[in-house]
Amino acid sequence: MLSPSPVSLLCALLLCVPLAVLFVAISPATTPTSAADGGDLVRTPVAISPNRSRPNPLTTFKHTTKNQQEMANNITTNQRAEDSSDESLFRRAARVNLMPSPPRKLAFMFLTTAPLPFAPLWELYFHQAPRNLYNIYIHADPRFRYHPPFSGVFEGRVIPSKPTSRHSPTLTSAARRLISHALLHDRSNSRFALLSPSCIPLHSFEFTYATLVGSGKSFIEILSNEVGAYERWAARGEDAMLPEVPFEDFRIGSQFFVVTRRHARMIVRDRRLWAKFMLPCLVNDACYPEEHYFATLLSMKDPRGCVPATLTHVDWAGRYDGHPRMYNASEVGPDLILVLRSHRPRYGDEEMNGNDSSVTERRDPFLFARKFSPGSVPRLLRMANDVIFRD
Template sequence: MLSSPILYSFSLLLSFSLIYHFSPQILPLQNPQNPLVDELDDLTLFKKALRPSKTISHLSTKNPTPKIAFLFLTNSDLSFAPLWERFFRGYSNLYNVYVHADPFSKVSNPDGVFKDQFIPGKKTERGSPSLISAEKRLLARALFDDPFNLYFVLVSQHCVPLHSFRYMYNTLFGHNILEAFTSQSRHQSFIEILSQDPNLPDRYNARGINIMLPEIPFEKFRVGSQFFALAKRHALLVLKDRKLWRKFRLPCLNIESCYPEEHYFPTLLSMKDPRGCSQYTLTNVNWTDCFDGHPHLYQAEEVSPNLVNRLRLSNSSYSYFFARKFAPDCLQPLMEIADDLRNLNLLFPCNFVVVNEAVLKVYKCQILFLLKESLNFVWTPCEWSGVE
């Protein structure tokens, strides 16, 4: 007969085994992702996206029209889905939508243009390369899904459009559809690329002193907005990259200075094709009262036509297309003014600000003229002092 100490030891060992076996079912792991498995999954997806296009997937159309791929990166519900529905209305053959949602956030799948457009997602966290991986998955899925996706626009659940879809589409592609395909090598990517920032040294060394060498010397390190509009050739370039990614995927030692998603894309494109990039973003973000790394969050009482018009203003060649960050309760006031702003865009594709309730002062205006000598559209500048 077994002695008591041996019996107790056996019982204790059996208890540990049972706890180890059943604990994942009783207490689910907080982060059961496997970085190596995720990396291999991503590489498989990237290889598919980089293959020459022979067929078009079931999610796309066979109409040879250049399209904009809208890439939604989110970890919460798409509160502005109704606003985006209105934005996309009537242009179903000119865009595709793809959504990457953190599977641990339990994001609901809305109807309409977002229905069944969620791609297989992985966990995303601030201060880690997981956001870069998510953005690359969106690019890969859009490239693989439809060869007619020629621009890839990254937005978040807190972004709202500031112009009509037609305005944005014509700005990116012009009015000659055939030329949009044949001139892809000249398509410009709209991404912010900054070389002068007081935080660059700390961010460069966030993974350790000189860890980024030799692939990325400090003088090549760049910073910029996370949100971009990439031309197709640059989207392909991102998926082909392995050299810089080996550095950016390393974990940060200084979490407070770790923002990989604000550095990887600007640094890569600045090193590979600086002249092919605008150096500025099309997404307006208000950093005047930022908190804990987050920009100003607009509330419902701040929303007005005047705010939307101010958010369009840019010091660059184009006005801003999008703005963030908006609280969910901004949806209703934005919906109320959306139709008016859309109609004004169709009449006057330009920037304007409200002077008072009766008069709009229009400036930087460009009116479209149809030349009688040809069927080509050209833009000519003009000035408007006021519109009743």
């Protein structure tokens, strides 16, 4: 039998290669595609350990592979990009001098999505104040129309602002943005008060200034063991806050506060805790970073430097919809102002500040109050000089 020549072997190979390619193309895959190979994420409910001190009613999810975790991390890309655009601002604000230059000023920081309905009342308030003792800053969500535009003492006081929404870190970011601009704008800013557009003053500027500057501490509500605290802590996932924020250190407090210059700088310098609180929530109903981040940060960093109470009065009695009571125009009169002034703030952990902030000893005055309906403006103006500004 004749041996095949090299030319004949080459021809045979050229004929077989297309057949092999065709066979591979039509053969079924022998290995199923998994999540780790780029398929859909497999979401496995986390079993709740029976030895936890509190039950977890949340359905949270655990990603079981490294690739899955990397895919899950993409969820936060937009939020991180939004925050990173502020990094230069925060870094510069974090380097300001801790000591304010004389005269010490109050920084009034309004966080709003609408024209300030009580601007006429605040105009009277600031007109009876020395101009060299205060500054005004406004964070105004750029998605809304502000008509009429900010005018009078509020003209030109809007800082570069970004969209905000509930159940997200954006309100906390806005407050950090306000603090940063106030720190950089005027070295004399000594106290930083965060206010709502529905806030009104309960006292004269002179009384407010003496109260805040006369205290060496921040006024921020710091509460532990609140109903629903565990659900709020676990809103991003059962262990998402660990190890930086263990549940035992998690605190809740009013969104509105007054902080010292030292604490203002501490807030804008923080990266470690903020990296946790800026994560998106899995359960919106328990997600209120603006009521958690500041209270937790200052409680962990400098509890003795805080009076654990807010000086902004609000009535939550009988409210279950996430919104406090709003005072209608018919309710607004001298008696209401005097009643709000007479209330005593709710203080947080008594042991955190020792005897100086003892619940039984302190009775700090409410300086502001919310919420008031826009229709109450005429009544408030009529009694401003004779009631509100008369201490």
